[in-house]
Amino acid sequence: MFDVTLENRTPFEAATHVQFDGDGQEVLVAVLSASFAALDDAPDSDGSGRGGGRAPDQTPVAFEDVPAGEPGRSSPRIEADIAPHKPRVDVVVRGCAHAPGGRPADEVTVALGVADIRKTLRVIGDRALLARGEGAPTPFLRMPIVYERAFGGTLADGDVYLDNPVGVGYRNARSSDASVMSRLPNIEYFDRPTRGSGDHFTPAGFGSVARHWMPRARFAGTYDQHWVDEVWPLPPADFDPLFNQIAPPDQQTSALAGGEIVELRNLTASGLWRFRLPRLDVPARLVFEDRVDDRALRPDTVLIDADAQTVTLKARLAVTAVRNAPRLRAVVFGHMTAGWLAARQRDKRYLDVQGGNGTLAGRPAFHP
Numbered sequence: 001m002f003d004v005t006l007e008n009r010t011p012f013e014a015a016t017h018v019q020f021d022g023d024g025q026e027v028l029v030a031v032l033s034a035s036f037a038a039l040d041d042a043p044d045s046d047g048s049g050r051g052g053g054r055a056p057d058q059t060p061v062a063f064e065d066v067p068a069g070e071p072g073r074s075s076p077r078i079e080a081d082i083a084p085h086k087p088r089v090d091v092v093v094r095g096c097a098h099a100p101g102g103r104p105a106d107e108v109t110v111a112l113g114v115a116d117i118r119k120t121l122r123v124i125g126d127r128a129l130l131a132r133g134e135g136a137p138t139p140f141l142r143m144p145i146v147y148e149r150a151f152g153g154t155l156a157d158g159d160v161y162l163d164n165p166v167g168v169g170y171r172n173a174r175s176s177d178a179s180v181m182s183r184l185p186n187i188e189y190f191d192r193p194t195r196g197s198g199d200h201f202t203p204a205g206f207g208s209v210a211r212h213w214m215p216r217a218r219f220a221g222t223y224d225q226h227w228v229d230e231v232w233p234l235p236p237a238d239f240d241p242l243f244n245q246i247a248p249p250d251q252q253t254s255a256l257a258g259g260e261i262v263e264l265r266n267l268t269a270s271g272l273w274r275f276r277l278p279r280l281d282v283p284a285r286l287v288f289e290d291r292v293d294d295r296a297l298r299p300d301t302v303l304i305d306a307d308a309q310t311v312t313l314k315a316r317l318a319v320t321a322v323r324n325a326p327r328l329r330a331v332v333f334g335h336m337t338a339g340w341l342a343a344r345q346r347d348k349r350y351l352d353v354q355g356g357n358g359t360l361a362g363r364p365a366f367h368p
Contacts, residue, residue, distance in 0.1 A: 002028045002321065002328070007344075009334025009358075010034070010282055010365040011054050015061035016331065017082045022235050026321040030331045031081045032282060032297065034366065035059045035312040039275040052278065052311075052368060059303070059312045065211070068146065073176045075147040075166055076208040076246075083244035084318035086300040089256050090247035093206035095267045095306030097123035097143045102269070104139035109190060111265040112206060114277070114302075115253045120190040121145070121204050126182035129172065134184060145267075148177035149186035151194050151201040162214040164203035169194060208246040219243035246301070256299055258313075258367070267306040277302065277311070279367045284317055287330040287344045297333070335363035 008014040012034040021027050039052035066078035093112055099105040111120040123143050128135030143149070152167025154160045154176065161170040168175035169185045180186075187204045188194045194201040209215050220243050221227075221236035231237075245252055258279025265272055284297040301314035319328060330344055340358025343350040350358050 002026060004028060004328050005330040006030060007330050007332040007334070007336075008032075009332070009336060011058075012282075012333075012365065013058045013060045014333055015063075017063065019082065019084065020234055021084070021320065022237065022239060024234055027084050028319045028321070028328070028331070029082055029084045029316060030284075030318075030333075031061045031314060031316045032280075032333055033059050033061050033081065033312060033314050034278075034280060034282075035310055036278050036366075037308075037310045039273075039309060039311060052275065054366070055310050061314075069177065073166060075205075076210050079208045079211075079246045081301075081314055081316070083241075084316070085241050086244050086316075087241050088245055088252040088254060089300050089302065090245055091117055091251045091253065091256075091302045091304070092208050092247050093145075093251075093264065093267065093304045093306060095145060095206070095264075095304075097145055098266050098269050098271070099139075099141050100266060100271055102141065104141050106137040106139050108140075108143070108266050110145065110206075110267055111263070112251070112267075113261075113263040115256060115260050117251055117253055119206070119250055121206070122188050122190050122193070124184075124186055124188070126186065127184040129183040143186060145187055145206055146177075147203060147205050147207060148175045148180055149182070150203040150205050151185040151188065152203050161203075162217070164213060167203055169201070205248065206251065209248055211243070215248065216243055216245070256302060258299070262304070262311075264304070264306055268309065273306065273309065275311075276368070278313065280313060280315065280365065281363070281367060282315070282333050282365050283335060285332040285336070285341065286317075286319060286328060287332060287341060288328050289326040289345065289347075291326070292341050292345055334365065335360035 002018050006016050014032045017029045035055035035058045036052045037055035062078050062081045067074045068077040097108045097110045108123045125137030125140045148166050150167045151169050152161040152164025153170035153173025154165045166176040185194045189204045219240035221239035227236050260277050263274045284295040286293040295317050297315045299313040299315045303312040340350045
């Protein structure tokens with residue numbers, strides 16, 4: 001088993017988790033979770049907003065999935081951070097549609113833009129399903145953008161819309177959330193309206209996709225009798241790490257380095273929230289008995305809470321155990337002196353005649 005110290009010299013949260021890969025080898029996953037607040041929605045002279053400072057309440061590393069409501073019958077609120085690898089960067093938004101100008105509206109257009117992600121949704125007031133068509137939308141001021149209000153659903157006979165089992169409108173299915181009064185989806189793609197009842201519309205939303213819903217489950221691999229007899233409890237040979245992506249496919253991008261402009265329309269009361277993603281500056285080092293390895297630490301998950309106007313960046317690294325190799329003593333996040341790293345490599349006590357603890361002064365862990 002891994003017996004490794006996590007040395008976190010950043011103002012953020014960090015944690016480790018040990019699991020097994022498809023070959024049965026132990027993998028140590030170290031995750032950094034950095035939350036930011038006071039992200040400025042007032043544009044600079046170049047039309048972009050400014051980044052913000054560290055949030056007073058840091059979002060911890062999540063070790064389990066947490067549903068928004070009843071387990072198995074609600075959309076995800078929190079997705080576990082323990083995946084060892086994400087091939088792409090997830091951008092997830094939690095929030096509500098706000099009617100422009102604070103005046104009730106039948107319909108509101110909301111949008112997310114960052115890097116090459118450009119996504120626009122239409123949010124519609126509650127509608128009845130009449131014998132001759134749809135009822136008129138009920139005007140609203142604020143509407144949660146959740147999958148319980150998107151196309152999908154589960155019928156009493158067990159018929160399930162696998163892309164979104166908690167939604168509304170699939171073959172007249174009611175939402176799994178009893179507080180949703182609409183008989184038709186409140187949320188749809190701007191260019192793909194959901195008209196009437198049906199069984200082939202794409203669920204629309206900005207939030208996390210549950211791991212057992214089809215957009216992710218199709219990457220999980222084959223769990224057949226051979227897997228039960230020969231492979232369990234390891235993942236199947238055809239497991240695809242795209243399963244680890246929690247965002248809808250159209251909210252994934254190849255990379256985000258920080259400094260990119262994020263724009264959200266009608267997801268806040270102001271109507272437009274524009275800011276720059278903070279840039280992490282967190283060295284990651286693996287301290288072995290015989291060496292110190294530098295590892296790149298880049299965000300692979302961006303969680304935007306439009307209601308709280310906070311952003312959390314998550315980054316990870318994974319180390320696979322190698323038998324009879326030099327021991328891994330520590331994973332280190334943060335700017336450290338060469339002397340501290342050398343002492344940790346040799347398993348010696350670090351002493352600084354000036355009273356320092358080995359952290360480099362004047363080296364921030366992020367840039368707004």
